[in-house]
Amino acid sequence: MKHYQIAVLAYPHSLLSAVYGFAETFELANEACKTTGLEVRITTHILHMEDLQAELDTQSHYHAVLLPPTLNKASYSVKNTIINNFLIAQHQHGAILCSACAGAFFLAYSGLTEKRQMTTHWALEALFKERFPKQAIDTSKILINQGDIISAGGMMSWMDLALELVQALTNAHIVRQLSKTLVIDTGKREQRYYQQFQPNFDHGDAAILAVQHYLQGHFAELKSTENMAAFAKLTPRTFLRHFAKCTGLNPNEYLQRIRIQAACDALEQTTLPFESIALQVGYEDVGSCRKTFQKIMGLTPSAFRKRFVSSLPR
Structure with a gap:
């Protein structure tokens, strides 16, 4: 024994x-x-x-x-x-x-x-x-x-x-x-x-925080790094360095995370087809959105909805 x-x-x-x-x-x-x-x-x-x-x-x-x-x-x-x-x-x-x-x-x-x-x-x-x-x-x-x-x-x-x-x-x-x-x-x-994207806002950099707050309300708009740097009143190189230090992500990765989190919320809370959701969160190419979704979440959009949504109001 x-x-x-x-x-x-x-x-x-x-x-x-x-x-x-x-x-x-x-x-x-x-x-x-x-x-x-x-x-x-x-x-x-x-x-x-x-x-x-x-x-x-x-x-x-x-x-x-x-x-x-x-x-x-x-x-x-x-x-x-x-x-x-x-x-x-x-x-x-x-x-x-x-x-x-x-x-x-x-x-x-x-x-x-x-x-x-x-x-x-x-x-x-x-x-x-x-x-x-x-x-x-x-x-x-x-x-x-x-x-x-x-x-x-x-x-x-x-x-x-x-x-x-x-x-x-x-x-x-x-x-x-x-x-x-x-x-x-x-x-x-x-x-x-099961993860949810929770940005770090508690880093003390006012310029980066202003960009983060702006992105929360305008994530569906196409924003280049140069646009974000100008909004922060920093040079692109300085902006990239500060943004990565404060958030742990580069601006493009950060924007993708916000968009995919919004897509997750829409999949759970609405009956909209993924094609409509992808356009709503800022992707012109639905295939690109689906690929990014699966890379970040580990599930296809349809598998995600099936796993987390038992029923939705019609």
Whole structure:
């Protein structure tokens, strides 16, 4: 019989539905193992902050350590020394370190992920990049498994993470049984299907902010970089440099993101055909709009509408 010991860190303000959801999912996996005769059992240990120092002192070893999401920014805004030391010690003894959503910040603070690619919630991407500029991150992915480091994106992606860990410790058949019991779709999906473009307006550059505000109301108009630079009263070269620094995108990419977000909203909120939507958001070539939409969102416009719109008023 193979026994796996899993630690779930119930740090302050962690999402309790995820903390206990992990434990319940692994218990259901144990039941599936018993039913199929697989000689594997998973024991979950929910560790609170007061437990971690004792764990460090006794040098307890776990096969995996899970960091659940949190709704409280203060929980991950600064490095927590005890959590950091615990993660490093467990990793040195072979533990798989796993994070969901904002839990990725704790892993990045440890320095153990610098040569690994990670994901986190798409809405946390800007803050994550600001805090960890050298860390490779791809928030289009729901889950990234780097072997000894597994990270999951959105707040409910702890379920994806739990199933991924179950598969690593058991087999695909157990995961299929578990997904049927939980009625969870294990089909391929990406986090970018759900992302919304949220421009950064909090950068302090008044000239760039004026251009951003103008684009929010005039994104359907064709605006060249020279036009935008003139609006900002900057030379084109200076404008490009400042715009990229403030927004993380060049002006054309930024304009495309605004337009595609508007297209997403129209697909969800109206019954207009995509050809009409493409013209409304500023594309003269519908094919170009469709290609850009799929590149950014990871879905065709029709697939996007099918996924997110159950019914619309006629």
